[in-house]
Amino acid sequence: MQSRLLIARAALEIGLSPIIGPQAWFGQNLDRLPPGFLLLKGNNRVQERMMRLAKRLGHATGSIEEEAFSVCEPREILRLFATGVDEVCDLFFAQGPHHAECLKGAFPSAAEQIKITGNPRADLLADPDLRAITFSETSAHERTNPYLLINTNFGLINPNIGDTLQCYGNCVSVGLLDPNDPSDIADIEEWFAWERRNFSSIITFIEAHRTQPDPLPIVLRPHPSERLVLWDALYANDPLVRVIREGSHLDWTAQAQVMVHTSCTTGLEAHLLGTPTLSLVTPGSRWDGFFIANQVNFTAADPWDAAVKAGELAKQPKLDRPTPKGTELGSHLTLDATQPSAEKIAALVAIALVDQKLMTDVAVYAGQTRRVGLNTRGQAKLADDTNEISGFLSRLESARQYSHPATLREISPLVRALEFGDRS
Numbered sequence: 001m002q003s004r005l006l007i008a009r010a011a012l013e014i015g016l017s018p019i020i021g022p023q024a025w026f027g028q029n030l031d032r033l034p035p036g037f038l039l040l041k042g043n044n045r046v047q048e049r050m051m052r053l054a055k056r057l058g059h060a061t062g063s064i065e066e067e068a069f070s071v072c073e074p075r076e077i078l079r080l081f082a083t084g085v086d087e088v089c090d091l092f093f094a095q096g097p098h099h100a101e102c103l104k105g106a107f108p109s110a111a112e113q114i115k116i117t118g119n120p121r122a123d124l125l126a127d128p129d130l131r132a133i134t135f136s137e138t139s140a141h142e143r144t145n146p147y148l149l150i151n152t153n154f155g156l157i158n159p160n161i162g163d164t165l166q167c168y169g170n171c172v173s174v175g176l177l178d179p180n181d182p183s184d185i186a187d188i189e190e191w192f193a194w195e196r197r198n199f200s201s202i203i204t205f206i207e208a209h210r211t212q213p214d215p216l217p218i219v220l221r222p223h224p225s226e227r228l229v230l231w232d233a234l235y236a237n238d239p240l241v242r243v244i245r246e247g248s249h250l251d252w253t254a255q256a257q258v259m260v261h262t263s264c265t266t267g268l269e270a271h272l273l274g275t276p277t278l279s280l281v282t283p284g285s286r287w288d289g290f291f292i293a294n295q296v297n298f299t300a301a302d303p304w305d306a307a308v309k310a311g312e313l314a315k316q317p318k319l320d321r322p323t324p325k326g327t328e329l330g331s332h333l334t335l336d337a338t339q340p341s342a343e344k345i346a347a348l349v350a351i352a353l354v355d356q357k358l359m360t361d362v363a364v365y366a367g368q369t370r371r372v373g374l375n376t377r378g379q380a381k382l383a384d385d386t387n388e389i390s391g392f393l394s395r396l397e398s399a400r401q402y403s404h405p406a407t408l409r410e411i412s413p414l415v416r417a418l419e420f421g422d423r424s
Contacts, residue, residue, distance in 0.1 A: 001118035002134060002392050003342070008345035008418045009396060010098060012406055016353070020389070020413030023050070035059050035358045037349050041066045043089065045175030048082035055088050060352045062091035064345070069095070069121060070265040073290035074102045076405065084176065086110040091354055093345050095119040098331040115348055118334040118341035125250070125272035126335050133395035148209065148216040148310060149256035151249065151266040152202060155225030157195045164192065194287045197263035199282045199357050201303050203234075206305035210240060215256060216314055219244055223264075258314040259305065267293030268333075277311035280306055292332050317387045389416065 008018035021353045026038060027050050032046075035058035040047045043063050051061040063085075068077050077099065094100035104111045124130045159167050168188060171177040174189035179185045209215050210246040219242045223233050228245060235241040244252075249266060251275070254257055259270045259277045268291075276299045281288040288294050298313065300306035334415065336344075391410060397405050407421040 001388055002006075002124055005389055005392055005418075006120045006124065006342040006396070007039070007345050009074060009393070009400075009402075009406060010321075011338075011349060012420065014346055014350055014403055016346065016350060017417070019411065019415055019417045021412065024052070025412060025414045027053075028064075030057050030059065033059075036357075037353055037358065038061065039061060039345075039349065041083040043085045043092075045082040045173075048085040048088060048175075050086065051088040060090050060356050060357075060358055061088060061361070062093060062345075062349065062352070063089055064093045064095075064119065065113040066121070068099060069119060070253075070268040070292045072098065072288060072292045073296070074105070075100045075289050078106050079176055081106065085339075086113070089113065091115060091348055091371075093117045093341075093348070095122070095341075096332045096334045098275060101418075102195075102405050112313065115344075117348070118336055120340070120342040120345070121270055122333055123340045123342065125269055127337070127340065129253075129390055131273065131390070133399045139297070145218045145257075146257045146314070149252055149259045150202060150206070150218060150220045151223070151253070151259065151261045151264050152220065152231075153223045153227065153262065153264040154195050154199055155223055156192055156333065157199065157231050158222075158226045160227045162224055164209040183406060191287065192316050194282060194285055197282045197285070198280065201282070202260075204303035205310075206241060206307055207282060208304040212307055215240065215311075216240065218254060219256070220247055221245060221252060235253055248262070258310050260310055261290045261297075263288050265291075265293065267291070267297045271296045274338060276316050278306055278310050278313060295332075307337065360371050381386055393418075 008020050011018045023040065023046075030038070030050075030053055036055045036134070037060045038051065040050065040061070040063045043065055051063070054061050065077075065080055067080050069079075071077050081103070086109065089110075090113060092103055092110070094103060094116050095118055096115055097116060100114050100116050101119065103114050124134045153424045154169050154415075156164055168177070171188070172179050177188055206220075207217060208220065220231060220235065220241055220243050222228060222245060223359070226247070228243065231243045233244050236410060250269065253266060253270050253275055254273050256270075256275055259266070260274050260279070260280065261267045261270075262280045264279075267277050267279050273292065277293075279294050279297045280286075280301045280303060281294060281299045281301050283301045288299075290421050298309060334341075393406065393408060404416055408416040409419055411417050
C-alpha cells in the first residue's frame with residue numbers, strides 16, 4: 001500500500017487527481033467515473049478483464065506487476081500475465097531490463113507500451129530517506145532485543161483459507177495455471193513437493209540453531225497466506241521461538257540481527273534494507289533459481305551449515321546500502337537515485353492522459369459511485385490499510401519538500417482521494 005501511495009503522491013505533485021482504493025471498488029465503478037487512467041498492481045485474468053472493461057468505457061490503463069518483484073525466471077514472470085493483456089494495457093511498468101525483455105518477447109506488438117521504471121517498493125527500502133519513514137514506531141522495543149527472524153512462505157501446503165486443493169483452484173481461476181496443460185500440472189506438483197522440503201528444512205534449522213553457542217531468540221513470522229495454528233502447535237511453549245504475525249514484516253526485518261527464509265520475496269526486501277540474510281535452498285531444485293533473493297542473499301543447502309552461517313551473519317554490522325552479496329542487482333531491478341520509480345510512473349501516466357485527452361478530476365464524481373461490501377477479513381484489512389495510509393502520508397509529508405501539503409479525503413467507505421490541503 002505504501003508503494004502505491006508513493007505513486008499517488010508523485011501524481012498529485014504534477015497536477016493529477018489520484019484516488020486510491022481496492023480493485024473491487026474500481027471494478028464496480030468504472031462506468032460511474034469519467035475517463036481517466038486505471039493503474040492496477042497485476043496482470044492476471046481478473047485484472048485483464050478489468051482493463052478490457054476500462055478500455056471499453058474510455059479509460060487508459062496501466063500496470064505494475066507486484067508478484068514479479070523477486071522473480072527472475074522468464075516463464076514464471078510471464079505466468080503472471082494473462083493471455084490478451086497486451087491488447088488492453090496501454091503501459092506496462094517494468095521493474096528492470098530483464099522484466100522488460102521478457103514482456104517484449106511475449107508481446108512483440110506491445111514493445112512501445114513497455115517502460116522501464118523500477119519499482120516503488122524497492123525505492124522505499126533502498127533509499128535511506130524513504131526507508132526512514134517506511135517503518136512505524138510500534139516495534140521500537142524490539143530494537144534493544146536482538147533476534148533471528150525466520151519468514152516462512154508455505155501458503156500452498158499450509159493455507160489459511162481452505163486447503164491445498166482450493167489454492168490450486170484459485171490459481172486456475174486467475175489464470176496462473178491451465179488445468180489442461182500437463183506442464184502446468186507438473187509445475188504445481190513439483191512446487192508442492194518443494195514447499196514440503198523447505199518446511200522440513202526450516203524445522204531442522206531451528207533445531208540446529210538451538211545447538212549453537214548462545215543462540216539468538218527466534219521470531220518466526222508465517223506468511224499472511226498461512227495458518228497460524230500449525231506454527232502455534234509446534235512452538236507455543238518453546239522458550240526460544242516466538243510465533244508472531246503482529247506488526248509490519250518490514251519492521252521486523254529491518255530490526256533483525258539476521259533473517260532466514262526459503263526463497264522468499266522478503267529475502268530481496270531484507271537485502272535492500274541491509275539486513276544480513278540467508279536463504280535455505282534445496283539441492284538440485286530448479287525452483288530456487290527462479291528468485292532474485294537467492295542471487296543476492298547468502299545461501300545454504302544444509303540446515304546445520306545454515307545455522308552456523310546465520311550465527312556468523314548475526315555478528316555483522318547492518319548496511320545503509322544493499323551490498324551483502326555483490327552490490328549489483330543486475331538487470332532485474334532498476335534502482336535510480338536521481339528519479340524514483342514513483343515519479344517515473346506518474347510522469348508516464350500524465351503523458352498518457354494528455355495524449356488521450358483524459359485530464360479529469362475523478363474525485364468530484366464520488367457521489368455517483370456504488371458501494372462495495374467487504375467480509376469481516378476484508379473490513380479488518382481495510383482498517384489496517386486506512387491507518388497505514390494516514391500514518392505513512394503524514395511521515396512522507398514531513399520528510400519530502402513538496403510544493404503543498406496533501407490530505408486524504410474519503411469519497412467512499414473504501415476509497416480515498418489524495419488532494420492538496422491548505423495552499424495559503
